[in-house]
Amino acid sequence: MRELLLGLSLGLGAGVAPGALLGLVITASLRGGFRAGLGLACVPLLSDLPVVLLSVTAVGALPGALLRALSVLGGLYVVYLAVSSAREARTALPPEPGVTxxxxxxxxxxxxxxxxxxxxxxxxxxxxxxxxxxxxxxRSPASALAFTGGFYLVLVGSKAALAALIGVGRHRLGARGYRVLLVGSALLLAATGLLLLVRGVTG
Incomplete structure (x- = not known):
């Protein structure tokens, strides 16, 4: 029970923390509705398996240089996505009601x-x-699985809930409000990308 609660609390913190994936969830939900945002919210279920396996089996074995390189590459890619989103936002129009x-x-x-x-x-x-x-x-394999399951349940669930809120409300936005939100999500991506770059370069 303690491990489950720990996983739930850590998952919530990770799920709502500003970051690149959250920015992508917001952008996808604005453009394509809940379904598109939900797909991005579920990304950790697809991408984290090698991260978890390597971390659990070789804690501390990954060199710091590799993490710094990941930070630089990730930062550059996220900044590129931010610039692309900002450019598209200049002429973007909100979707018609009922269109997903x-x-x-x-x-x-x-x-x-x-x-x-x-x-x-x-x-x-x-x-x-x-x-x-x-x-x-x-202590028991069930406790370890409870921690992991609780963590990803809330990590993905919090992002999915945000996608649902945005997906429902996006039709009420005018062109200006729609573009402002797209630019806002692009700025979130840009800030995250620059932070990753700085951390990667400075170590």
Missing amino acids: APSSARELLRGVAVNMLNPHPWLFWIAVGAPIFATAWD
Whole structure:
């Protein structure tokens, strides 16, 4: 029970924290509605498996240089996505009521790439997640699975809830409000990308 509560609380903090993936969820929800945003919200379920496996089996074995390189590459890619979103926002029009764009495999792949290049999941699992998982596993495998399941349930669920709110309300926006929100999500991406770059360069 303690491990489950710990996973839920850590998942909530990670789910609502500003970051590249959250920015992509917001952008996708504005453009394509809940379905598109939900696809991006579920990205950690697709991209985190190698992160978790490597972190749990080799805690501390990953060199710092690799994490810094991931930070630089991820920062550059996120800044590129931010610039692209900002350019598109200049002429973007809000979707018509009842119109929902299909979820894009390209957007999903973007989300997976961003998450894999983001050092934050790696750092979380190396510094926090893996030690908790190992301790819980020593107690019982069910405790370790409860921690992991609780963490991803809330991590994905909080982003999915945000996607639902935006997906429902996006039709009420005028052209100006729609563009302002798109620019806002682009700024969130840009700030995250620059932060990743600075951390990667300065170590």
